[in-house]
Amino acid sequence: MSILELRDITHIYNRTEVLGISALSIEKGEIYAIVGPNGSGKTTLLSIMSLGLRPSHGKIYFEGHPIRYDTKSLMAVRRSVTMVLQTPYLFNTSVAKNVAYGLRARGVPKKDLDKRVMEALEWVGLDGFGKRKARELSGGETQLVALARALVLNPALLFLDEPTANVDARHVHLFEGIISRINKERGTTVVMTTHNLSQAYRLTERVFSLFEGSLVTSSMHNLFSGKVLLTEEGPCFDTGAIRIWIPPGSESVEATHVTINPENIIASGEPFASSARNQFQGIITEIIDQGGRILLKVRSQEIFGLQITHHSLRNMRLTVGSRVYLTFKASSVQLL
């Protein structure tokens, strides 16, 4: 069952359409990651979904009911959803009062309030931090307090905008653990934006890619910028570091980016005899277990991402540092 649905959403800023989503459904109890480069519209989309921003056009449904943007109905829905901003703002008071803020807004009695604040701080591993001044915390601790402040409300839907963009590696790991735990133990639906694709796949298989305000079908693993060139051998896309063969007839497209679906790239230990025109050699830099599949990150002149099976990983005896050959067809290249 979907908890949130977006239909024909567009958002216009300074007479420019910055977001255009024809349909997006968020299922209850799932984790969703929205990935995309800077300026792709991730934060705008999240703001619209969390009802902090009214879209220029389109409808949003919360638990099947259309959102009406009057104060009363907005307040009612906002009590079920909350959002942690990319750079969280902590009020100029103690950690405990920050965490208690939303509960006070909901009129929770003092006795319950103290207990819930303590529990929330325990959730994020900051028990004993209650009396500390919020403004004296480190970046990672600030993020965790902001997360505790959201978790204490036990929201049905939690939005996280680049939750680990400004924290160190230790806190990233902690954060990811908490997100998984609240989803599993409380059934909280989580929608997060990230520019870190590995993180997105570590948390969920439900990864959306956003590019220039639109959801794109292929993943953002292999998104390259550059320009289309017409050569004697046919049209190609020049990234500055490599040339990628693109489908004939697409040379007229004024594309500035291309993307290749990781599923369409073949990895082999030796050069692969094939009619596929794109062949690159590279070194594996990362192996990410996505549950059913393995995501390999390969550094060539550009960084490629590709998906293989657990079986292939074992058979090919691939490890970080292994040399591989990447092969994909020109028709696998999507021009953007």
Next chain:
Amino acid sequence: MESSIGFLWNALETSIRLIFSFDGEVYGIVLRSLGFSLSATVVAVLFGVPVGFLIGSKRFRGRSAVITILNTAMALPTVVVGLIGYSFLSRSAPLGFLNLMFSPKAVILGEFLLSLPIITNLTAAAVQSVHPAAIATARTLGAGRFQTTWTILMEARFALVAAIVVGYGRAVSEVGSAMMLGGNIRFYTRTMTTAIALETSKGEFGLGLALGFFLLLVVLSVNILFHYFQVRGRTG
């Protein structure tokens, strides 16, 4: 030379005697002065803080003009305020029937008019300095309009208190309007500043000096408090 030093020494001796003998008139003037300024500041806070909040938090047509007027009003000479008050409150003026002229209420009104632009303007600046994310955060956490407003004021609390302290400082140290609207009537509208002006002109330098000490003490306290709240506002 010797006689001028003697004059100063005598005045200092008199002032110290007046302070430590708890002279009724001196302390009466000090308490009256502090009371008038406090009343004026309280009324200025009641008007200035809500108006300052609106100016600081809303965008509307003519906002910059309002801010320019407030900036000008902040530096208004006290005698001009006295003149304006006089033109409204004197016997034949439009509000003359209220019989406020040369009364404590007239002094308070003058001090209110002087501290109001300061409190309004500094409140607007304090509210404006609150990070916009504070509002977004309050909303995402389910706060209503009133709670969000309260949150902004609480975030700006140190700057707000500093604004009130400065407003009080302006009220307590002014002389022009208190003289013109209060008339410097003994045991009734005489304040520290008007008494200092009068006693010095009469040659009663000792009394003037004693009141000057108190006035300096008040102004110094105001400045220390202002600095304290400014620093607290920056460091939290």
